Amino acid sequence: DKGIFNPDGGTNGKDPKSGRALTDIEKHYIKKYGATIEGIDSLVTSIGSAESNNQNIRQITDEDVKEKRVGKSGGTGPATGLFQIEPDRLKTGLQRAVNFSKIKGTKVPDWVVNAKEKIAKGESFEAMDLTPEQQTELMLIDIAMGKGSDDLLNESFAGGRANIGSMGKVWRDIWHVGPADRRENEDWKKERLTYWESKTRKS
Numbered sequence: 513d514k515g516i517f518n519p520d521g522g523t524n525g526k527d528p529k530s531g532r533a534l535t536d537i538e539k540h541y542i543k544k545y546g547a548t549i550e551g552i553d554s555l556v557t558s559i560g561s562a563e564s565n566n567q568n569i570r571q572i573t574d575e576d577v578k579e580k581r582v583g584k585s586g587g588t589g590p591a592t593g594l595f596q597i598e599p600d601r602l603k604t605g606l607q608r609a610v611n612f613s614k615i616k617g618t619k620v621p622d623w624v625v626n627a628k629e630k631i632a633k634g635e636s637f638e639a640m641d642l643t644p645e646q647q648t649e650l651m652l653i654d655i656a657m658g659k660g661s662d663d664l665l666n667e668s669f670a671g672g673r674a675n676i677g678s679m680g681k682v683w684r685d686i687w688h689v690g691p692a693d694r695r696e697n698e699d700w701k702k703e704r705l706t707y708w709e710s711k712t713r714k715s
Contacts, residue, residue: 536618537652545662547669554674556648559683562711563596568640568647571596593639595651595687602639603631605654612653621649651687658686680708 532549534542541547547555560566564586571589576582591598597605606628613620623646630637639647655661664686668678684690684704694700 535649535652536616537612537649537656540612540616540656541652541665541669544656545665545669546672547665548672548674551669551672551674552652554676555668555679555682556652558676558679558708558712559651559687560594562683562688562708564594565711566594568592568594568644570640591639593642593647594644595639595647597639597647597650599638601654602627602637605650606631608657609650609653612657621646624650655682655686661686676712677705677709680705680712683708 534549538549538552541552542549557566567586569584569586569592571591572582572587573589576587576589581587586592591601606624609624610620610628613624623642627637627642639650642650656665661682664678664682668675668682670678684701688704689695690700690704
């Protein structure tokens with residue numbers, strides 16, 4: 513199809529090794545950052561591990577733990593889903609998905625349109641209401657369109673490898689971000705990377 517990027521000789525936007533159909537954002541990561549499918553999957557799984565242990569749950573707050581009110585669906589915090597997206601961040605991510613489609617000249621996915629419409633009407637809608645695949649696509653788009661992400665993503669996929677250490681910086685600086693008053697605190701930044709390493713270290 514016109515405009516479809518077929519990495520490594522793949523056809524119809526599929527990964528030639530696995531035959532897996534590639535999303536537009538995966539094609540973007542491969543073409544712009546030199547990522548591989550395995551590298552993208554490593555980024556997704558690692559961020560999911562750091563945020564929710566790769567569970568589609570509601571945020572577990574310190575108070576939830578203290579009050580012993582953690583269940584199968586998580587806790588009572590505002591962030592939800594595999595990547596713990598808060599309501600305002602969800603709105604931002606959905607708009608970035610619209611912008612990404614416009615830049616690529618592709619149709620805005622129906623799930624993005626539907627989610628934006630529900631939120632605009634004031635209906636209850638959270639990140640965990642999306643499928644895992646949709647949450648993943650949204651997260652990858654949000655990161656790629658985040659300020660300062662290009663250098664960190666290039667570093668993360670340099671040489672066709674998955675650099676977990678550099679991905680930790682992507683998570684800390686572009687995705688997780690943290691409180692505004694702590695983002696430039698060196699001790700906090702080091703602590704976040706230590707946490708990242710504890711969640712992504714292979715046993």
